[in-house]
Amino acid sequence: MQRVSTTVQNSSITIETGRPCPTDLVLLERKGLGHPDTLADHLAEELSRTYSRYTLDRFGAVLHHNFDKLALLGGSCEVRYGAGRMTAPVKVLLNGRAAYACGGKDIPVRELAEQAVLAFFQERLPEVAGHLDLVFNITSNPSPGAVVTDGGGTDRSRWFAPRSVDDLRERRVLLANDTSLGTGWAPMAPFEAFSHALVNHLSGISEFTRANPWCGSDVKLMGHFDGARAEAILCVPQKSDHVPDRTAYLANTKEVMAECTRFAEQHLPGVDITFLLNARDVPEKDELYLTYTGSSIESGDEGVVGRGNRVNGLITPLRPMNLEGASGKNPVYHVGKLYNLAATRLAQRLYEETGSYAEVHLVSATGQRLDQPWKVLVRLAAGTPEIAKVQAQVALALGSFPELTDELVHRGVRLS
Secondary structure: OEEEEEEEOOEEEEEEEOOOOOOOOEEEEEEOOOOHHHHHHHHHHHHHHHHHHHHHHHHOOOOOEEOOOOEEEOOEEEEEOOEEEEEEOEEEEEEEEEOOEEOOEEOOHHHHHHHHHHHHHHHHOHHHHOOEEEEEEEEOOOOOOOOOOOOOOOOHHHOOOOOOHHHOHHHOOOEOOOOOEEEEEEOOOHHHHHHHHHHHHHHOOOHHHHHOOOEOOOOEEEEEEOOOEEEEEEEOOEEHHHOOOHHHHHHHHHHHHHHHHHHHHHHOOOOEEEEEEOOOOEHHHOEOOEEOOOOHHHOOOEEEOOOOOOOOOOEOOOOOOOOOOOOOOOOOOOHHHHHHHHHHHHHHHHHHHHOOOEEEEEEOOOOOEOOOOOEEEEEEOOOOOOHHHHHHHHHHHHOOHHHHHHHHHHOOOOOO
């Protein structure tokens, strides 16, 4: 293994080459589109996009905001064969901060958030859309650092109360808002890519879910692969309106198992794989994963931003990870969002460049230039890559933040 260290534009860059490839042992989890944590992530990101687009349209800039502390508190539901109803609403804790005005012009933050929440649930879980209790806690309080003196307000005191867009320092230079890090690696192992795709297939809009409206979206997969044999524990709910009795529920579970086997034969050929479905079911007691809405958010479960899938869509404890919740963060300067996305994409490009495993870590220092991380660590399995090409790819990634912002705001990059 070799190590090259250099400094480029005030960033300390370390490139390790010839690093052994990760073990072929895989342990992973993926939470589907209806899982409460995924719902929280995606809703927080939708709030950020809604606010960003509004302020861009009205003021020509994305104003300061963050909705990454959003949480969902499960309601209560009565489920019967062939029927169901909500008996208590799902609470949406709209936590965060945002500018409520710019240059004397008000921004309808509450109305924007309420509309975004309702539209999100009408699309994702329509049965829940009429049973929401929104708890609004979005402030415009500045972060620590606004020291009161006789000399007038500081820049930080105007962070969420700009006199005009000229008060936004990022219009002059992009600075990291936090000391944090981004992590990325590539490529996915075949079993990782398969697990990601299977959960999407069962929890999203697919030929299978269109043909089987009883299939709920709160799908979760826990998977293990030891290099020879794969195992997956799946939770797949059924929607009670479409399940008239226990016999129908059990028949549907066989449909899911058959679809998993078919999907594996197509996407993971030659691999010995076994599935365990809804392990907690006790059919003879009618204790089944039967839901009214297709998600456990209907009945007591909670969802919190950052507790679900990482930016690449997986939870992989044997791979490098960090604890940042990327969803809902400001797309202009928040390193917890931008560095994770940039590191993941840079790792993919380095894998394509070298033909072998690549791993990237970007570490910021708060208040320093966003495009000049405090530390950049690149780890490559390739023994003799062209260092100049690796450095060029790093430089390209560090110069891409304005384009990433535009992509996040206008094209809706899915972060989990």
